[in-house]
Amino acid sequence: MTNKLFTSVFVLSLLFTSVDAQDLTSKFDAGKMRERVKRLSMDDLEGRGPGTAGGKLAAQYIADQLKAMGAKPANRGSYFQNVKLVGVKARRDTKLRVSKGGDAATYNFADDFVATTGAQRATAGAKAELVFVGYGIDAPLYKWSDYKGSPADYKGKVLMMLVNDPPATTGEPDLFGGKALTYYGRWTYKYEEAARRGAAGVILIHTNESAGYGWNVVRTSNGSWRYEIARGAKDKTPFLQFKSWATNEASAKILKQAGLDIDKLREAAKHRDFQPVKTGLTVDLQLNSEIKTFDSPNVVATVEGSDPKHASEYVVYSAHWDHLGIGEAGANGDKIYNGAYDNASGVAAVLGIAEVLAKMPKSERPKRSALFLFPTAEEQGLLGAEYYATHPLVPLRNTVADINLDGVNIFGKVRDFTALGAERSTIAAYIDASAKERSFVIKSDMNPEQGFYFRSDHFPFAKVGVPSINFQHGDDFITPPGAEAASFAKDYTAKYYHQVSDEFHDWFDPSAMVQEAEFALAFGIRIADSSATPHYKPTDEFSAAEGRRLNGR
Numbered sequence: 001m002t003n004k005l006f007t008s009v010f011v012l013s014l015l016f017t018s019v020d021a022q023d024l025t026s027k028f029d030a031g032k033m034r035e036r037v038k039r040l041s042m043d044d045l046e047g048r049g050p051g052t053a054g055g056k057l058a059a060q061y062i063a064d065q066l067k068a069m070g071a072k073p074a075n076r077g078s079y080f081q082n083v084k085l086v087g088v089k090a091r092r093d094t095k096l097r098v099s100k101g102g103d104a105a106t107y108n109f110a111d112d113f114v115a116t117t118g119a120q121r122a123t124a125g126a127k128a129e130l131v132f133v134g135y136g137i138d139a140p141l142y143k144w145s146d147y148k149g150s151p152a153d154y155k156g157k158v159l160m161m162l163v164n165d166p167p168a169t170t171g172e173p174d175l176f177g178g179k180a181l182t183y184y185g186r187w188t189y190k191y192e193e194a195a196r197r198g199a200a201g202v203i204l205i206h207t208n209e210s211a212g213y214g215w216n217v218v219r220t221s222n223g224s225w226r227y228e229i230a231r232g233a234k235d236k237t238p239f240l241q242f243k244s245w246a247t248n249e250a251s252a253k254i255l256k257q258a259g260l261d262i263d264k265l266r267e268a269a270k271h272r273d274f275q276p277v278k279t280g281l282t283v284d285l286q287l288n289s290e291i292k293t294f295d296s297p298n299v300v301a302t303v304e305g306s307d308p309k310h311a312s313e314y315v316v317y318s319a320h321w322d323h324l325g326i327g328e329a330g331a332n333g334d335k336i337y338n339g340a341y342d343n344a345s346g347v348a349a350v351l352g353i354a355e356v357l358a359k360m361p362k363s364e365r366p367k368r369s370a371l372f373l374f375p376t377a378e379e380q381g382l383l384g385a386e387y388y389a390t391h392p393l394v395p396l397r398n399t400v401a402d403i404n405l406d407g408v409n410i411f412g413k414v415r416d417f418t419a420l421g422a423e424r425s426t427i428a429a430y431i432d433a434s435a436k437e438r439s440f441v442i443k444s445d446m447n448p449e450q451g452f453y454f455r456s457d458h459f460p461f462a463k464v465g466v467p468s469i470n471f472q473h474g475d476d477f478i479t480p481p482g483a484e485a486a487s488f489a490k491d492y493t494a495k496y497y498h499q500v501s502d503e504f505h506d507w508f509d510p511s512a513m514v515q516e517a518e519f520a521l522a523f524g525i526r527i528a529d530s531s532a533t534p535h536y537k538p539t540d541e542f543s544a545a546e547g548r549r550l551n552g553r
């Protein structure tokens with residue numbers, strides 16, 4: 001009897017192994033994963049602010065873990081890639097002056113406009129003609145350019161523009177992604193394009209509808225410290241003397257000084273034949289700013305692949321280690337933004353993935369190598385990942401994909417996942433195949449109009465043409481989580497996101513983390529072993545960047 005039972009279990013388990021040969025769950029150490037989330041969330045790491053002592057400790061801890069598991073340093077013998085950062089904070093008594101002939105009007109910081117300098121200097125500014133450029137977009141993919149005429153029309157000028165994408169039309173329902181926000185609609189793109197044109201400054205026109213948030217959000221986030229990657233002496237990246245937002249009311253008033261109607265201009269800008277408007281107005285904005293510079297590292301390691309022909313190619317797994325540091329006290333007097341879910345959980349998951357690969361005998365590893373990137377300063381605008389993507393440690397042409405984890409499931413095992421941006425490239429096929437093996441449901445982006453694809457560390461990889469995704473868990477829990485976990489999951493955006501309450505709790509479920517990490521590793525291995533490498537669909541907005549990536553650089 002005993003024997004018989006034993007035999008049938010044995011046969012079953014054999015069957016199980018052969019059917020589900022890809023299941024790597026048993027290779028993950030759930031206890032370690034939980035310990036790492038806990039360690040990275042502790043108060044002595046001071047919320048892992050870049051440039052702080054706590055941030056340094058956190059980066060060192062990650063490097064120590066990588067070393068201990070046998071992952072190799074990725075930066076000429078070092079686990080660190082230093083990133084120089086600069087913070088600027090404009091004085092709030094700055095005025096914006098707009099004049100035409102003898103007529104002048106003055107606008108107030110915070111109430112009418114906010115501004116920050118891109119010059120990384122204590123004094124910067126511009127006095128130049130204002131040109132209205134519609135949506136400020138140059139998108140060959142959509143046969144659209146708001147920058148008509150000659151380069152001289154924009155060089156040294158102040159450009160006023162609308163945020164978001166031009167709307168799709170009945171004739172062209174997929175224009176600028178239809179309902180989805182494209183990168184051309186993001187304010188970061190608007191600044192970058194204007195800087196490429198040699199503009200001196202930009203004024204973005206704010207409306208609640210086009211921005212997706214109220215003026216209070218713009219005022220708060222632009223009225224304080226703003227961070228950038230410090231430009232080196234030889235860095236030729238173009239920059240703006242000032243980057244600013246103005247309220248719709250102030251913008252309307254400015255345009256009215258030139259006899260122009262903001263609503264008519266907004267309507268004209270919706271059409272492909274829109275012509276930029278030279279207003280004849282002179283804008284004068286001089287910024288005095290506080291400046292601080294500091295260093296903070298990305299943490300980087302590799303595990304070599306098994307195939308000598310492909311080991312020089314890399315699948316990247318990324319998870320930002322930084323969080324908000326010490327800030328304003330929450331309701332309970334706590335000032336430390338521990339960032340347990342955001343993103344100690346992601347770091348622990350990527351460390352877990354690294355450990356599984358590092359401990360595999362080399363011959364059993366996937367063909368291509370893996371690069372583990374723990375970027376700094378994600379919360380300041382994806383700065384560490386941006387720095388990596390523009391200063392890569394392995395050639396970008398050999399960087400086949402980035403899988404980013406930001407907020408890994410600590411609540412309980414689920415049946416559903418989302419791979420943000422997978423549909424843009426052939427990555428989707430690899431994910432679907434691994435999902436099918438596991439009977440997981442892959443859900444598409446529920447809020448494409450919000451542009452979440454542009455808001456975590458996979459995005460700098462997309463900008464340089466590397467197929468990339470942000471991998472996220474769903475909330476279709478196999479077993480309903482306990483009350484505390486359920487409330488953390490359900491009220492995350494309202495009560496925990498970027499709050500002091502995002503802390504480690506004993507109920508954190510490492511089996512859910514293992515489930516998510518195992519799935520990410522499984523399709524990562526599929527990509528690493530594939531005869532082809534992922535590529536963007538030709539209709540995708542990052543396809544052109546991919547072409548540039550593969551043809552050198």
Ligand SMILES: [Zn+2]
Pocket residue numbers: 320342343378406407
């Ligand atoms: Zn995050």
